[in-house]
Amino acid sequence: MDMLEVRGKSKKNVTACILLTPDVKSAINVLVETRSSSLVSVPRDNPYLFSRLNALTPLSGSRAMHELVRECPGLQRPERITTTLLRKYIATVSQVIIP
Known part of the structure; x- marks a missing residue:
């Protein structure tokens, strides 16, 4: 398993840890690899995994x-x-x- 540390949405600098199973990690890798394809076209400078098209703000x-x-x-x-x-x-x- 891998651990992912994410920042909370509040301004208190709280982080949360998420454990990723191997199948979830591979699914996330597919999302990251396809985000710049012509079918999806998420901007390269968008840092969010579950991002919005044509926006740099989180979903x-x-x-x-x-x-x-x-x-x-x-x-x-x-x-x-x-x-x-x-x-x-x-x-x-x-x-x-x-x-």
Whole structure:
């Protein structure tokens, strides 16, 4: 396994460590190798792995999730679907599944 250290989005200079399995590392390498192809055309000076086309700013996962939730008309409580609550739910379920 490899460890990747990433900077948090807050201004507190907090870093997080992510463990990468070999299959995830190879998938990330494919993303990096194809980002400059004519099909993708991510600018070379864009430092973000999950970057936006024609922009040098990062992709906001919480904003993307919020937009997707708005596109689901049948939800009874759409305000409850947030990245924070999803993270907490995944942590809880992981503790139940993995003893």
